[in-house]
Amino acid sequence: NAGVTQTPKFQVLKTGQSMTLQCAQDMNHNSMYWYRQDPGMGLRLIYYSASEGTTDKGEVPNGYNVSRLNKREFSLRLESAAPSQTSVYFCASTPPGETQYFGPGTRLLVL
Amino acid sequence: GENVEQHPSTLSVQEGDSAVIKCTYSDSASNYFPWYKQELGKRPQLIIDIRSNVGEKKDQRIAVTLNKTAKHFSLHITETQPEDSAVYFCAAGGLDTGRRALTFGSGTRLQVQP
Numbered sequence: 716n717a718g719v720t721q722t723p724k725f726q727v728l729k730t731g732q733s734m735t736l737q738c739a740q741d742m743n744h745n746s747m748y749w750y751r752q753d754p755g756m757g758l759r760l761i762y763y764s765a766s767e768g769t770t771d772k773g774e775v776p777n778g779y780n781v782s783r784l785n786k787r788e789f790s791l792r793l794e795s796a797a798p799s800q801t802s803v804y805f806c807a808s809t810p811p812g813e814t815q816y817f818g819p820g821t822r823l824l825v826l
Numbered sequence: 827g828e829n830v831e832q833h834p835s836t837l838s839v840q841e842g843d844s845a846v847i848k849c850t851y852s853d854s855a856s857n858y859f860p861w862y863k864q865e866l867g868k869r870p871q872l873i874i875d876i877r878s879n880v881g882e883k884k885d886q887r888i889a890v891t892l893n894k895t896a897k898h899f900s901l902h903i904t905e906t907q908p909e910d911s912a913v914y915f916c917a918a919g920g921l922d923t924g925r926r927a928l929t930f931g932s933g934t935r936l937q938v939q940p
Contacts, residue, residue, distance in 0.1 A: 756932060757930040757931055817870050819869050820868075
């Protein structure tokens with residue numbers, strides 16, 4: 716099992732550009748999450764998906780959209796990137812009743 | 827919603843000493859309290875967790891205690907080693923599928939001096 720995978724590992728964008736961060740898990744988990752991690756801020760929840768076809772906002776959803784394409788994949792889209800979105804983005808998935816498993820992260824720099 | 831506060835933000839200890847990191851939470855409905863270790867440039871990794879029906883849990887040099895009445899929980903690392911140096915995050919939440927499962931503390935940077 717690859718666990719939770721994320722692509723790309725690193726991305727540089729110019730302000731106003733768009734991009735999609737991809738996340739996939741092969742553990743048959745229902746729940747998936749997107750977090751951002753900024754220095755000194757811990758991990759903050761952007762969006763989550765309890766099951767295929769459902770998504771809900773987290774603590775910091777503004778500027779982002781998500782899509783739960785199927786049970787395996789949960790993507791995060793930045794329609795018009797801003798410097799404030801420079802961060803490390805982590806995807807995670809959870810089996811029922813257990814803790815979250817994190818992907819390796821995507822480092823995003825918005826100039 | 828849930829709010830988790832973590833202290834201290836940085837902690838420096840001598841190798842072999844103990845380290846204690848404390849967290850408080852606000853939502854009495856939270857029933858799951860994991861601790862993650864994050865090394866530089868890597869993903870958070872679970873090191874220990876505790877559920878609300880247990881007051882203390884140990885795993886070799888690591889232990890976690892939970893006081894539900896006071897809404898706080900702590901991570902204890904004994905006989906620290908240089909490889910324990912990392913950022914540690916506490917979290918609190920519910921294990922229900924579909925809830926926003928975890929709210930994280932802001933992290934503690936632990937440095938173990940050889």
